[in-house]
Amino acid sequence: MKFQFLNSTVSSEEILQNAILRSTSSNISQKKSKERLIEEHNKLEYYGDRNKYIVHNICSKQNLNLNLRFRVSIANLQINNHIPIEKFLLCRVITKFINIDALLALVEDPEGNVERLALYNWTSLPKNNEDRMNCRSIDQSFLPVGTLLVIKNLSYKVSSDNNTIIHSKNPKDVIIVDRHNKLIDNLKWSSDILDKKEIKRKTADDFRCRGNDYFASKDYIAAIDEYSNGIKLEPRNVTLFANRAEAYLRLFQFRNALIDAETALNYEPSHLKAAYRKGKALCSLQRYQEAIITLQNLHLSMKASTDGSISSIKKSTEQLLKHAEILASENKNGQYDYTSIINEYCERAKIKKDSKGNDEWVYEAGPRLDHADFLFKDIEIRPVEGKGRGWIAKCDIPENTLLMVSKAFSIVYSHEALGHTMQSNIPNEKTTCIASSLCNEELITRITQKLLAESSYCQEVYQLYDGLNLKFNQHLVNVDAIGNIVKYNSFGLESDIIIENSDSSGMGLWILPSYFNHSCVD
Template structure:
């Protein structure tokens, strides 16, 4: 069994790694053997009892979780093990374009394209680390089957399967679990449509207005109780009725009032695109004082949404309009002042880093700052796809760019989750920040306008090239594509707060993701909370590509392994070419000397070092320098002795 030697490293034995591989491969083989077989009927009573018992055991923590790999060591770590690399696209069709199918017509290991399946939940929900499952029945109760949602199983803090009783599954995927049990499997959140209560149709204007008002009142009550998903559901039902012509004709302000209320709920839920849509729909445009105050609220909510998205010019327009309508409103003045500060950062790169650092804490790990990228542009890079290039000359030490993260999940936060992934495509096991994947998918569901910037980043899987982001049922996201983008583009923002391997902090910086790797970079990065700061380490010419090190290990073999495993390429820069030509024996001897030098530095203070000690340090530095072949290493940076030479430069022998 694997044993972590410290809190920041995950170790797997060959036996544990092989167990993960064998479970994944065995499932694929079983699915292939049963492909096309008709679903066998389930005993509905037995199915209900199975789920009830499993839910009880999961709640009590009395049963092993099949999702996880046990990594025994300090703290008794448990890491989810997830198979990846068998992607399939989400359904892009609308419900109205799909044909109904029954449970009894399902076939094993089949994506039932062009079909939709109506089911109702008939058992408790079993909540596991990386999935939730329950038992469902046909709409008429004639058959039962298992339904599971993998990874992306919650929305706004609520388990999706517990949010209601009725669902429609778009293009249902019928397959097997890792334990070999038949199941309907949901990977893409948009493939599961939640069926809420439908407003009762009526042609009576007074009755319709009364019904819309009831929904509005229910939404207000839910909002007062901070049940935001329920408030959103009730306001949405109210709008469905209030926007009917028969209601608009008699009470046009009812739909505006509900839209204004839903805009506030959307703001609290982080559904920023919808905030602006609802706020716009709530505007009266009238000149009386009460109407101006209501419209001022709408502009404030739109401005807050745009500010949260980092769209500061847009936020400025909304807050300016709010101030015009209500000149004495203090909120508008405060927000305008903050927005103007962000615009200055965005345009000139003028930041108060000291103030930012002083405001950070584990409770508030994110800074209020804008992104400054005016010194850079994305262009094609020779043999590297796309890259980031300097638009003008940058001096050594000068600020090149600062970028506010699109999303960071900190290790101490509830959303943090690390998993072991086995990838069928290259037979490799990797550590993956699945907690970040979950949060980013949720953020994209909330703000579909952000999707294009994410899927434009490099990933191994490109989807079906349809690029359908929305249909009449809502937002469509290919979670496999998001996973691959994050796997190739995420960064760790350093140990700014306490964390370990199981809950490492990870984030995505979209613009910085275009920076390609070099073992001899021309920039270095640091972090202030979730703000990435990139400075030049040497003069950079206008038009020169910006490069940083994805892995700064001095060990050639370890560095190449990390680059291939995590980012999928072998580096052939001048440094790597020289080290490769040296041969393993020379590299190992050099790294042995580096180890000796580092051990010397750790145990020997440089202040007041005696001549004998100083001489020993010189010999270590000299031995490392002598390991370089002068011909191969001409004009190639020789960094292995940098630490010991830095010690020597500070030491003063007696």
């Protein structure tokens, strides 16, 4: 399926690829090591398309005439600039290709620079029996590791996950170089110069230290990978589970965080940080009473202690327990401190400039506030004949009754999609349309990414109306369904509230409000 936005048409496969790249790759601007890039790429295999395709037929050129004066290195590629037609990139494949929307692999140049490569328009689905006989999978036999490539007319871009990638859209611009080509006989590949030193085998503690370093730089995806590698070596290492739980919390993957915290507590019931992170995960999953019990028990276990080293977690536990009790009251009674919430929003909606001049939140999550959902007790959500699932009042409801409060399942603010804030005092219809279109595409991508990370959310989203009546596995990510659910159920945010030159415009998906039947047809 293709989705039409303001100035572009984007396929569901492209949105899925963008979401997968974000889920598997950290978007930290620092240069990544070859080892780190390979680790990120290998995670893509889980999502790769294993169907058989007709693959563009390429041949190696034994007598290829190359003028190495026109060779460019990966280090000299410039973002959003096409290289001159006479120049080319010489590289070799260092990972297997994986097919998502494009064919993805890692390549390196003779200087040892490593980059991601995306080959487009290389595959097609078989349409008849004869074609099916000639099709093959994208596996180790397709441009295997070690294949030398010359790539012309390439482009160098920043992809959706904010990492760079080499794009090639024409298979005719990719040429396999014969290994025995005399022109490259004298070309030395830096990675072939073997280090004579003994390679030290990494321990679980080595992975813990590397994970902590990544965590300190807010590279939570890389931190999780390091902790996971350590867990493979020591499956009962409580510290690694507790640390990974905190990294999951920072990525808002609360179910994964809860699993890790509970695993750590199974092995070491008195682990304070694991218990605290369990309480935090339960709060975020709206399991408030369980969170309160967990935090009360943790608070009691530390109450009589005079150990100064636990003073920080003791204070944090007291604060989180108080917050969990407020959330429980909001959820049960619909009692909200509106003045406090507005003040909290105004504080957390502040924006600053990053190193590239783009707008970013002062607080990491911005104005995404942590408050509880509420649904009035005399309202239920159930199927309505001819209209799908909707709100049903079980009795007459008094005037001025609070019916519902809902936190967004996913929300995108305009500056997050645009890179800059729209100023309310400069009305610009075109800018507003562009922002709305970009927010729409970004919202679909973020929801897809969220479901990829924690598939247990799938059924919650798929219960909403999609206008398609598609039949598919409700436990798997389906971008066609997500896109149409956003189309029929998303809400636009008006930019009426202006805080220090920032605005609150954007788009989001809320689960509970989506069941409100707003049809004009009786």
